[in-house]
Amino acid sequence: xxVRITGLGLISAIGLTVAENLYSLENGKSGIAxxxxxxxxxxFLVGEVKCSNAELSDHLGIKAQPISRTSLLGLTAAxxxxxxxxxxxxxRTGIIxxxxxxxxxxxxxxxxxYLDKNDPDxxxxxxxxxxxxxxxxxxxxxxxxxxxxxxxxxxxxxxxxMLGARLIEQGKLDRVLVGGxxxxxxxxxxGFRSLMIYDDRWCRPFDESRTGLNLGEGAAFLxxxxxxxxxxxxxxxxxxxxxxxxxxxxxxxxASSPEGTGxxxxxxxxxxxxxxxxxxxxxVNAHGTGTKNNxxxxxxxxxxxxxxxxxxxSSTKPFTGHTLAAAGAIEAVFSVLAIQKGLIFPNLNxxxxxxxxxxxxxxxxxKDQPVLAVLSNSFGFGGNNSSLVFSVHx
Amino acid sequence: xxxxxxxxxxxxxxxxxxxxxKLIEPLENSSELISPNYKEYIDAGLLRRxxxxxRMSVAAAKDCLxxxxxxxxxxxxxGTGLGCLQDTEKFLNTFLSVxxxxxxxxxxxxxxxxIAGQISLSIGNHGYNMTHTQNTLSFExxxxxxxxxxSEGRDNIVAxxxxxxxxxxxxxxxxxxxxxxxxxxxxxxxxxxxxxKSDRSLARLKDVRTIGxxxxxxxxxxxxxxxxxxxxxxxxxILYSDLSPRVESVANKYFNEHYHADSKMINYTKLSGLYxxxxxxAMHYGIDRIQxxxxxxxxxxxxxxxKINLGLTLIESLET
Amino acid sequence: xxxxxxxLKKHIIEELNLEDLQVSDIxxxxxxxxxxxxxxxxxxxxxxxxxxxxxxxxxxTNPDEGKEAFLTxxxxxxxxxxxxx
Numbered sequence: 001x002x003v004r005i006t007g008l009g010l011i012s013a014i015g016l017t018v019a020e021n022l023y024s025l026e027n028g029k030s031g032i033a034x035x036x037x038x039x040x041x042x043x044f045l046v047g048e049v050k051c052s053n054a055e056l057s058d059h060l061g062i063k064a065q066p067i068s069r070t071s072l073l074g075l076t077a078a079x080x081x082x083x084x085x086x087x088x089x090x091x092r093t094g095i096i097x098x099x100x101x102x103x104x105x106x107x108x109x110x111x112x113x114y115l116d117k118n119d120p121d122x123x124x125x126x127x128x129x130x131x132x133x134x135x136x137x138x139x140x141x142x143x144x145x146x147x148x149x150x151x152x153x154x155x156x157x158x159x160x161x162m163l164g165a166r167l168i169e170q171g172k173l174d175r176v177l178v179g180g181x182x183x184x185x186x187x188x189x190x191g192f193r194s195l196m197i198y199d200d201r202w203c204r205p206f207d208e209s210r211t212g213l214n215l216g217e218g219a220a221f222l223x224x225x226x227x228x229x230x231x232x233x234x235x236x237x238x239x240x241x242x243x244x245x246x247x248x249x250x251x252x253x254x255a256s257s258p259e260g261t262g263x264x265x266x267x268x269x270x271x272x273x274x275x276x277x278x279x280x281x282x283x284v285n286a287h288g289t290g291t292k293n294n295x296x297x298x299x300x301x302x303x304x305x306x307x308x309x310x311x312x313x314s315s316t317k318p319f320t321g322h323t324l325a326a327a328g329a330i331e332a333v334f335s336v337l338a339i340q341k342g343l344i345f346p347n348l349n350x351x352x353x354x355x356x357x358x359x360x361x362x363x364x365x366x367k368d369q370p371v372l373a374v375l376s377n378s379f380g381f382g383g384n385n386s387s388l389v390f391s392v393h394x
Numbered sequence: 395x396x397x398x399x400x401x402x403x404x405x406x407x408x409x410x411x412x413x414x415x416k417l418i419e420p421l422e423n424s425s426e427l428i429s430p431n432y433k434e435y436i437d438a439g440l441l442r443r444x445x446x447x448x449r450m451s452v453a454a455a456k457d458c459l460x461x462x463x464x465x466x467x468x469x470x471x472x473g474t475g476l477g478c479l480q481d482t483e484k485f486l487n488t489f490l491s492v493x494x495x496x497x498x499x500x501x502x503x504x505x506x507x508x509i510a511g512q513i514s515l516s517i518g519n520h521g522y523n524m525t526h527t528q529n530t531l532s533f534e535x536x537x538x539x540x541x542x543x544x545s546e547g548r549d550n551i552v553a554x555x556x557x558x559x560x561x562x563x564x565x566x567x568x569x570x571x572x573x574x575x576x577x578x579x580x581x582x583x584x585x586x587x588x589x590x591k592s593d594r595s596l597a598r599l600k601d602v603r604t605i606g607x608x609x610x611x612x613x614x615x616x617x618x619x620x621x622x623x624x625x626x627x628x629x630x631x632i633l634y635s636d637l638s639p640r641v642e643s644v645a646n647k648y649f650n651e652h653y654h655a656d657s658k659m660i661n662y663t664k665l666s667g668l669y670x671x672x673x674x675x676a677m678h679y680g681i682d683r684i685q686x687x688x689x690x691x692x693x694x695x696x697x698x699x700x701k702i703n704l705g706l707t708l709i710e711s712l713e714t
Numbered sequence: 715x716x717x718x719x720x721x722l723k724k725h726i727i728e729e730l731n732l733e734d735l736q737v738s739d740i741x742x743x744x745x746x747x748x749x750x751x752x753x754x755x756x757x758x759x760x761x762x763x764x765x766x767x768x769x770x771x772x773x774x775t776n777p778d779e780g781k782e783a784f785l786t787x788x789x790x791x792x793x794x795x796x797x798x799x
Binding site for chain 2: 100102107108111112115122123125126128129130131132134135138139143144145146147148149150151152153159163166167170172186187190191193194195246247248249250251252253254261262265380381382383384
């Protein structure tokens with residue numbers, strides 16, 4: 001399988017564009033810092049996009065309110081990925097976004113006012129539902145027809161990319177904008193704190209001393225096109241999405257199985273779909289959240305699939321924070337950049353291997369690498385595991 | 395694809411009640427959810443934490459598997475418009491008003507994919523597990539995903555949709571001036587969809603399409619029907635939702651222009667009450683009608699619950 | 715001590731939604747996290763930590779400490795007594 005990727009868009013704690021993100025990755029600049037934009041009680045460490053809602057709206061020229069931060073972030077990335085492409089009746093164009101919080105950033109402010117009987121603005125509830133987030137993005141880009149939203153917690157973004165590829169493979173669409181977006185909210189920060197996996201220090205994926213994650217926010221989109229669409233657009237191919245898979249762990253509501261059952265299936269099946277072998281994978285962009293449970297389970301899954309030949313791997317979450325539904329999409333763009341620029345990104349904040357597995361991630365930026373195929377993992381709540389394989393376009 | 399099982403828990407006597415379409419009347423304003431004894435379907439350890447939407451969904455999905463005599467489906471695909479509202483509201487209340495440590499259960503169960511996740515967990519299924527949430531088109535998107543999977547070689551897929559009512563919705567609807575003539579209700583409908591026809595098959599799901607930000611409803615319906623080599627006069631039953639006057643007028647127009655003795659038009663929202671994925675109720679209702687009335691060959695579900703979205707689902711009897 | 719245990723069981727049944735259980739159904743030395751005992755899981759463990767703070771003002775900061783303390787109703791009651799004294 002091979003679906004061509006012709007456009008990228010990205011906004012995260014380390015930059016407002018793909019180029020800014022790449023610069024931060026190359027220079028080891030993390031975007032995680034004490035909370036500044038979110039109205040929050042404490043100085044949590046978070047990966048915020050360094051822009052207020054007003055600045056994002058201005059930048060996008062958005063007048064119609066209310067609009068959630070999740071939509072604003074999504075639209076910023078979707079516009080960059082869509083670029084100068086034109087709408088045409090001759091091509092079946094779709095959009096699939098992913099979000100876990102939807103308009104919760106506005107709903108939680110509403111609900112505080114509602115509880116305080118402080119003249120709550122009911123109008124913001126119109127942008128609460130996740131589907132609305134995507135409809136706003138589609139409307140601004142002039143896309144109608146196949147408009148869809150997936151919500152499978154932390155694997156959502158990867159699943160949106162996978163669904164888009166399958167729709168193109170089966171000839172249902174000619175091109176599709178795929179990705180995910182999530183704003184930082186008090187709802188999710190408090191949620192992960194209630195699970196006691198929110199780290200008050202910098203997250204340390206794959207390190208023995210890891211104690212949890214830092215949340216982030218952002219959005220990323222990729223444009224996938226078939227041959228017919230490329231004949232029309234004249235876009236050049238950056239690289240290909242060649243493998244994908246989703247599997248359920250069916251172990252626990254929040255925790256991953258210690259054997260990495262679902263993760264192993266997702267990784268193995270995605271590699272099988274790509275037609276490559278495990279030995280062809282040059283780099284793994286791991287899910288690597290920094291929780292005890294995920295990193296151990298993911299390490300075990302990597303050992304299950306790769307045995308003694310573990311490829312170079314790293315988690316880029318110490319740069320961006322864990323951006324939930326956007327994570328799979330943001331890391332998909334990082335994976336494409338790894339292939340495009342011949343880079344392998346470092347796993348910041350790492351010192352000591354996990355005792356049970358002993359795996360050592362890449363700690364320094366690797367340049368001029370022959371990165372031919374990248375595996376990107378996204379594992380979520382409820383045991384929802386997805387893996388994608390990106391490869392060079394031949 | 396063939397529909398080999400169907401199960402609905404709703405404000406109507408739909409659960410394990412084949413032939414319900416003959417019995418039910420439009421809902422009264424005071425209607426309530428008709429719940430089965432969930433303990434018969436769900437392990438007590440899981441059940442104790444489950445909100446309404448989870449109970450309805452897991453019970454309906456398991457009922458489907460039993461009907462289809464399948465232990466493990468090839469995948470589990472769920473559509474939900476608003477997701478797990480009860481737990482979302484509970485966690486909002488908790489973290490905005492409690493000082494100190496927060497109980498995690500309602501947060502864990504607030505995410506949309508808890509529904510599909512709990513189904514997989516309760517039967518130990520490792521297959522493809524997906525959650526679509528495109529407000530009124532969430533169910534149709536789940537069906538489209540199902541058809542893709544069947545083409546990719548998976549089989550016997552559990553697909554369905556669910557939404558739950560919480561009292562806050564009435565308040566919000568009133569403040570937002572949303573039409574309040576409908577009951578706001580809860581419902582969950584699940585199905586087993588398979589590639590091949592079997593002895594258990596109830597009907598055939600011929601085609602399903604979603605048009606987001608729809609511009610011309612007439613043209614979209616025409617092209618959907620013509621893509622299925624169908625003249626509108628061949629549709630025996632149109633099930634439509636009435637929130638959008640445009641869809642109602644289009645449906646009316648078709649009905650009047652192409653009326654034939656057996657054709658019928660039914661507003662399904664009056665039967666199911668209003669929730670974002672009630673087109674899943676309509677599909678079960680259509681299947682049940684086909685079972686009860688052998689002369690019914692083709693049923694079209696015209697989902698215009700939200701005026702910016704159009705969902706089209708074509709169901710056929712097995713004799714077609 | 716007996717009233718503390720009774721109290722504890724009430725809170726556990728309430729906070730963990732153990733709808734089918736009565737106070738009298740939980741033995742003082744039944745293993746809370748064993749399938750043969752009460753059958754609690756890791757989400758319940760987090761709920762117990764919240765419960766300890768909410769009703770007894772005790773902060774269980776170390777999860778490993780929690781594991782030992784939450785073995786049975788007896789160990790939980792001992793833990794509460796010890797922390798309070």
